Amino acid sequence: MNPAIRTPLLFGFVAVLMIGTGIVQGWNSALLILNMGLISAIMALGVNLQWGFAGLFNIGVMGFVALGGLAAVLVASPPTPGAWQAGGWNILIGLVLGAATVVGAVLAQSRMQKGRLRTITTLAILIVGFVVYRAVFDPGVNAVEAINPSVSGHLGGLNLPILLSWPVGGLLAAGAAWIIGKTALGLRSDYLAIATLGIAEIIIAVLKNEDWLSRGVKNVIGLPRPVPFEIELQQDPAFVERALSFGMNPVTASGIYTKLAYAGLFVIVLLILLWMAEKALNSPWGRMMRAIRDNETAARAMGKDVTARHLQIFILGSAICGIAGAMMTTLDGQLTPGSYQPLRFTFLVWVMVIVGGSGNNWGAVLGGLLIWWLWVQVEPMGLALMQLLSSGLTDGSALQTRMVDAAAHMRLLTMGVLMLIVLRFSPRGLIPER
C-alpha cells in the first residue's frame, strides 16, 4: 500500500484503540496508557536513531532511561538539610579523585613507552588512586546516609523546576553514552550489545546501592510536578464548578485534567524530537549515516570517519532515551530503582522499533504507541481468554486456577511471538523505511 495512505491509516487505528479504551475502560485509564505510550514512542525514536539510521545494536536502553530518572531526582528534589556540610563535599571530591585516577591511568597507558615501566606505573596509579578515593569518599557517604535515613539519607537535589530535568536527563545519558561509545564502538556489533547490556545493569546497581545518591531501594518519592495535583483541583471551587457544568464528577475530571496536561507536554517533546529526527534523516548527514550502515567499507573508502559518526549517533540516541527516562520519572512522581527491568525497558523498546519499522521515525512512534497499548491490554485479554477456555472446568479446580494464574504471563509470550512473526513475514515493519 502507498505509504501516504498506510501511515495515516495505521495511526488512525491506534487512535481508535485509544478511544475505544476510553469508552470501555474509562478515560482515565486510556490517558494513562496514552501518556506511557508517548514516552515509549520517544524511547523508540532514540533506539531507531541508533539501529534504524546507523545499525548500532544498543541493548542498554534501560540504563539510559534510569539515568534520566536520576536526573529528575537530582534536579527537582529539595536538598537534604545539612547533607552537604556533613559529607557532600567529601563525596564530590572523592568522585573527582576517582575520575582523576582513571584519567591518569589512561594517560599513562597512552603517553608512556610500551614496556614494563608503563604497566607498573598504570597499576600504581590505579591502586594508590583507589585507596585515596575510598579514604575520602567513604566517610562522606557514611555521614550523608546517617542523616535521618528513614526519610532522607541522601544528598537531595537542587530544588529547580522538574521540567529542567528533561534536558539534564538527556545530558547525563549522553555523557554515559560517550564513555561507553569511546570504549566499545569500533568492536563488532555483538560486543557492543554485550557492553551496553552490562553498563545498563551497572547503572541500575549503582542506583540501587548508592543510597547517598538516590536513596537506593528505599526510593525517592514525592517529586515535584509540572502540573497541579488532583487534590488541589478538587478543592478549587472554580474547577469543581466547571467540571459540574460539563456534567462530570470533579474527582474524575481532575484526573483527566492532569493527565491531559501531561499528555500535552509529552506531545510537544515528541513532536520536537520527531521533527528533528525527520530533518536529520533527510539531510546529507542522514544519508551518510544510512550509507555507513549499508556498507561500512564503502563509506570508509569515501573518506567518512565511521567510528566518529557512530559515536555521534550513539550519543544522540542515548540522550533521547535519557530524556524519555526523565519524563517517565516526572510522570510517576517517584524514582524506584527496583522497578527497572531489562525486559520491560530495553527489549520491549526493541519490539516497538522492530514492529513499527526500523529506519522510519513514524514507524518507531507508531510502534511505541501500539506496542505499549498491547502490553497493557494483553493481561486482561489473556485473563478473559483463560476464563473462557476454562469455563467448562469445575470452579476452583487445580487446572482452572493454574490457567487463570498463567494469564499474568501472557505478555512476554505475546510480545515474543509478535516480534518473531514480524521479523519473519514483514521484516521491514508496519511502516517500512522509504
Next chain:
Amino acid sequence: MDFLNAIVVLANFVIVPGLAYGAQLALGALGVTLIYGILRFSNFAHGDTMAFGTAITILGTNALLALGITFGPLPTALLALPIGIAGTCLLLLGTDWLVYKFYRVKKAAPVILVIVSMGVMFVMNGIVRFIIGVGDVNFADGERFVVTARGFRDATGLAEGLAIRTTQVITVVVALIAMALLFWFLNKTRTGKSMRAFSDNEDLALLSGINPDWVVKVTWMIVAALATTAGVLYGLDKSFKAFTYFQLLLPIFAAAIVGGLGNPLGAIAGGFVIAFSEVTVTYAWRRVVAYLVPEDMAPDGLLQLMSTDYKFAVSFAILIVVLLFKPTGLFKGQSV
C-alpha cells in the same frame, strides 16, 4: 600469624564457592560458544534455555518424589536431569525448525539472528513463567553437607571451620564429567570432528560432504544438554528463579568472550576467570588478613573492594579490558 586458619577461611569463602560458580558459568559459556562457532550468532535466549531446562527438571523431580523415588544422599534432581535434557532438546530443535532455519537458509546477517534470538528469549521467558511461575523454587534434597564446619573444626582442631556443601561437590564433579564427554565427542567421534570442521571453515566442510543439517541438529542437542546441566547445577547450588537465569546471561557471555568466542577450552577458562574475579573482588578480606598479619596490625575496615551487588560490574570490567587489549579473547577465538 596463623597461616593455616587463613587458608581455611579463604577456602571456605572464596575457593570452594568460586570453583562451583566457575563450573556453572563454564558450562553455560560452552553452550554460548558452541552456538557461536557452528551457527555464528550470539544467542541471547541462552539464559532462558537454561531456565527452561531447569523448570522441566524440577517438574521431573517432583514427579519422581511423588512416586517415592529418591537418589539417597544425592539430590533427586540428578535423576530427573535426563528428562530435563530431553525436554530442552525438543524445545531447541523445534525452535530451530520453526524460527532459525528460515534465516540460516536465507543466509541472513548475524545481527538479524541476534535480534531473532531476542524474540525467542521473550517467548521462552513466557513459557518458563507459564510452567513454573516467577517465585523462588528450592529443589535441592538429600544430604546438605559433605563436610560441615563443626566437623571440620573438631577433626583438625583449627579455629576456623570449612563447610563443603553436597551441591558444590556435585557441581564440580558433574561439570568435569560433562566437559570430558564434550571434548571426547569433539575430538574423537566422526560427528564431533565434522562439527569442528564446520566451525573452522564452512565452505571446505560442505565441500568434503559434511551434512550441515545434521551438524546443526547435533549442536542444538549438545547445547540443550549443557544448558540444562548448567541450569540445574546453578539451581541446586542457589535456588531457581526465572529472572536470575536471565541475569546470568551477562557473566556467561563475559566468560565466553574472555575465553574467545567459538573456543570451547576458552569458555571453560573464561568461566573460572569470571567466577573467581567476582568472588575475590566482592569478598571482605578482613578475616584472612587478620590471620596473616601480627595482631596489633589487624585491619579495622572490611577490606572489601566492592559491595556484592556490583558483581556485574566485575564481569563487565574484565570483559572491557579483554576486549580492549585482546579482542579475540585469551584463547584464540574466531572473532573478527
